Amino acid sequence: MIRLDDVWLKYAPPGHGEPGHDVLRGVSFEVPSGGFRWLTGPSGAGKTSVLRLMYLAAHPSRGRIEIFGTHAARLNRRGAALLRRQIGVVYQDFRLLGHLSAYDNVALPMRLARRSEAQVQADVMEILRWVGLSGRLEARPAELSGGEQQRVAIARAVVGRPKLLVADEPTGNLDDAQAQRLMTLITALNRLGTTVVVATHNLGLVARYPAPRLDMQDGRLTGDG
Amino acid sequence: MVERTRRRAADQLGLRSALADRLLPVLVAAMSFLAALALAGTIGTALLAAQWRDDTASTLTIQVPDPDAPDAQDGNHFSAVLTALRSTPGVENPQPMSRAAIDRLLSPWLGADAGDLALPIPAVISAEWAGPGRPDTLAQRLDALAPGTLVASGAAWANRVAALTASLQACAAAVLVIVLLVAVAMVSLATRSGLAQRRETIEIVHGLGAQDGDIAREFAARATLLTVVGAGVGTLLALPVLFWLAAMAAPFAGFTPSAGGFGLPLPLWAALPILPLVAAVIGWATAQVTVRGWLRRMS
Numbered sequence: 126m127i128r129l130d131d132v133w134l135k136y137a138p139p140g141h142g143e144p145g146h147d148v149l150r151g152v153s154f155e156v157p158s159g160g161f162r163w164l165t166g167p168s169g170a171g172k173t174s175v176l177r178l179m180y181l182a183a184h185p186s187r188g189r190i191e192i193f194g195t196h197a198a199r200l201n202r203r204g205a206a207l208l209r210r211q212i213g214v215v216y217q218d219f220r221l222l223g224h225l226s227a228y229d230n231v232a233l234p235m236r237l238a239r240r241s242e243a244q245v246q247a248d249v250m251e252i253l254r255w256v257g258l259s260g261r262l263e264a265r266p267a268e269l270s271g272g273e274q275q276r277v278a279i280a281r282a283v284v285g286r287p288k289l290l291v292a293d294e295p296t297g298n299l300d301d302a303q304a305q306r307l308m309t310l311i312t313a314l315n316r317l318g319t320t321v322v323v324a325t326h327n328l329g330l331v332a333r334y335p336a337p338r339l340d341m342q343d344g345r346l347t348g349d350g
Numbered sequence: 351m352v353e354r355t356r357r358r359a360a361d362q363l364g365l366r367s368a369l370a371d372r373l374l375p376v377l378v379a380a381m382s383f384l385a386a387l388a389l390a391g392t393i394g395t396a397l398l399a400a401q402w403r404d405d406t407a408s409t410l411t412i413q414v415p416d417p418d419a420p421d422a423q424d425g426n427h428f429s430a431v432l433t434a435l436r437s438t439p440g441v442e443n444p445q446p447m448s449r450a451a452i453d454r455l456l457s458p459w460l461g462a463d464a465g466d467l468a469l470p471i472p473a474v475i476s477a478e479w480a481g482p483g484r485p486d487t488l489a490q491r492l493d494a495l496a497p498g499t500l501v502a503s504g505a506a507w508a509n510r511v512a513a514l515t516a517s518l519q520a521c522a523a524a525v526l527v528i529v530l531l532v533a534v535a536m537v538s539l540a541t542r543s544g545l546a547q548r549r550e551t552i553e554i555v556h557g558l559g560a561q562d563g564d565i566a567r568e569f570a571a572r573a574t575l576l577t578v579v580g581a582g583v584g585t586l587l588a589l590p591v592l593f594w595l596a597a598m599a600a601p602f603a604g605f606t607p608s609a610g611g612f613g614l615p616l617p618l619w620a621a622l623p624i625l626p627l628v629a630a631v632i633g634w635a636t637a638q639v640t641v642r643g644w645l646r647r648m649s
Contacts, residue, residue, distance in 0.1 A: 182557055202646075203561055210559030220554045224364035233362065234558045281558075 127156040127179060127289065127320060132188035134174055148174045149185075150344045156322060158193070158288075161315045163331050164324040166341030172324040173217065175341065176291045179322065180214045181205050193288060210238050213287035213319075215295045219278040221266040227253065227273075228262040231280045238285060252280045255310060257303075271298040279307055283314055290314060292323045296330060308334055363551055363565065365572040368544040374536065374573075375580030378633075381533045382584025382625050383591075388525040389625070390592050391518065393618045394599065399515035406511070409504035410441065410477040410485060414496050417473035427496030428473045434495055438488060440481020447474040479503065533629065537573055537636040544569065545644050552645075566641040570634045577633030581626040592618070 134149035149171050156162050164172050177183040178190055181197060190197040192208060200208060213234075221230050228249055235245045253259050256276040266274050275298045282290060290311065296304035312334065315321045322339075325331065331338065340348035412435065417428035425433075428446075435444040452474055453462075460467060479485050489501035545552065552565055596613030 180557065182553075206556070206559050206561040209557060214557060220550075220557075222362075222364065222551055222554060224361070224367070229362075233555070236362070237555070237559050237564060 126158055126191065126194065127322070128189075128191040129154055129175070129178065130189040130191070132178060132185045132190060134171075134178065134183065135186040147186075148344055149178075151188075152341075152344075152346050153188075154339055154346060154349050156320055158320055159315070159318050161312075161321045161336040162323075163336055163338045164322055164341065165326060165328070165331060165338050166347075167326060169343075170341035171344040172341050173293055174344075175339075176214075176293050176322065176324055179289070179291050180212045181209055210234065210285065211288040213282035213285065213290040215275075215279050215282045215290075215292035217293040217297065219266070219274045221274055221277055221281075223266050226263045226265060227258055227269065227277045230266070230277055231284050234281060234285045240285075248284050249280075252284045253277075256280045257306070272300065272303060275299060276303065276307075279310070283310065286314070286317075287319060289320045290322070292321075294325055294327075295323060296325070296327060304330065363548055363555065363568045365544060365548070365568060368547040369540060369569070369572045369576065374540045374576045375583065377536050378533060378577045378580030378629055379584035379587065381529050381536070382581040382629060383588045385526060385529045385625055386585050386588035386592065386622060387595075388522045388529065389621050390588075390595065390614070390618055392522040392526070393615060393621060394596075395515050395518045395522065397615050397617070398599070399511055402511050403508045406504035407508035408478045408480065410479045410488075411502040411504075412444075412475040412477065412492065413472040413500040413502070414475070415472045415498040415500075416470065416496070419496070421495065427499070430495045431492050431499055432475060434492060435475060435477055438491075440479060440485070441488070442478045442480050444475050444477040447476055479505075530628075530632070533577070533632050534636050537577060537633050538640045540576075541569055541573060541637045541640040542644065544572075545641065549648075552648075556645075562642050562645045565645060566638045569641045570637040573633040573637035574630050575633075577629040578626050581629030585622055585625045589622075 130153050132149055132152045133147060135147055152171070152175060154162075164175060166172055174183070178185060178197075179192070181192075181200075184198070193211070195204075195208060197205075197208075222233070225233070231249045231253060232245045235248060240248075250259065253262065256279060258273060258276055258280070261269065261273060264273075266277070269277065275295070279292075279295055282292065292311070295311075296307055299307060308330070311321055311323065338348060339346060412431060414428050414431050417426060419427045421427055421430040423430065432444060432446065435441050452471060456471070460469070485501060485503055489499075492499040492501060555565065592614055600613060
């Protein structure tokens with residue numbers, strides 16, 4: 126269960142809002158374990174901020190966040206790191222490491238989780254095949270197109286079979302076929318028990334994959350269901 | 351299809367460019383060079399002082415100003431003093447110094463013909479003091495036998511040498527401490543610079559579940575490698591200078607470069623390899639502390 130209870134956030138993502146400005150105002154919702162939620166709303170509505178709170182990259186200025194029964198504010202640094210290993214994140218701006226190959230970028234979360242290299246190799250090769258990048262293993266992010274970078278970012282997020290997957294506009298740089306393929310992967314993970322929250326302003330995508338929506342507007346939740 | 355085994359990326363945080371392999375090793379090499387000289391100063395001074403102390407502390411030098419003057423026993427001052435010395439407990443091996451030896455000692459001031467000058471030159475007797483305490487009463491007794499007789503004790507010189515040695519060693523130790531603090535500051539600055547350059551990478555890796563220890567370990571490994579290489583080079587570069595200094599000090603130290611160890615004392619040979627190890631500890635510990643503190647402030 127993921128639960129946000131009257132969460133406020135004074136935080137300014139780069140280029141958005143002024144420091145001290147309330148980016149989120151009293152956001153409350155629950156996502157049951159194994160659930161799927163679309164997080165929708167226009168740019169600047171607060172979708173990315175909600176996701177940042179969910180993957181523990183930010184702390185709320187007020188309110189309570191519970192991830193799989195753990196009160197996030199009570200986690201120590203080690204506990205937070207261990208919990209993050211159970212959360213896969215697809216960032217809007219990919220956030221790949223430029224000095225690592227596609228293979229090593231995808232392998233990174235598994236290596237941080239101390240998986241064996243044999244396990245790393247098997248899982249990374251499988252997921253890169255899934256996203257259609259098995260021929261680009263050694264390519265650095267700068268050598269990949271935007272769509273390819275996004276697929277590497279998606280592969281990195283799901284390779285460890287996370288309990289929670291949060292994705293910020295994951296199909297933004299993909300063509301229709303790639304977007305379909307990605308959604309097939311995400312829904313397959315969801316069917317296997319991964320809790321999924323996908324932020325998007327692509328209502329066509331939302332219509333094609335019906336699931337409960339969390340609608341954001343100006344830092345507030347305006348619709349849940 | 352059989353896929354080849356893939357190797358783990360050795361540099362996950364990209365520290366090869368963030369903690370560059372130029373500036374830090376060069377600075378650490380300079381610090382190690384200074385540390386090697388300071389270490390040599392500490393050890394060399396201690397060894398020389400010990401040798402000089404042993405040589406001079408027990409030495410007595412007795413000057414009899416008018417050696418041929420008659421004494422009360424139908425002898426002269428010189429024989430009276432010599433006899434008294436031979437019968438004094440604690441005085442060992444009293445030896446009159448030959449006129450040639452005296453002339454040689456005085457030649458820097460009086461020239462090679464000192465013996466031909468009509469100057470009243472005292473007789474000199476050397477002896478060793480093996481008695482307890484200081485030979486102060488001996489000087490009074492000899493002065494009574496031959497007025498004006500002077501007893502110079504090596505112990506006074508030994509004390510001065512000890513004081514000089516202690517101050518030189520304190521200076522060398524201060525240099526070592528300063529070098530150590532500067533090395534810590536350099537590693538800390540280089541690590542902070544690397545952290546600033548890799549801030550986004552660290553945030554990403556943190557977000558993927560890296561613990562502070564994972565990140566600190568990568569920085570510490572890189573800092574350790576760079577400081578060990580720098581310290582090794584600095585220590586090696588110091589060797590020729592140390593050989594040269596040892597050759598200069600050889601006449602005072604009582605050994606020659608050909609005696610083995612290239613003129614360097616064995617304790618110094620044993621201490622020099624410790625410098626890269628100390629540098630490694632400094633690099634590792636400083637990077638660990640710096641990175642962990644930075645990460646705590648970051649989030």
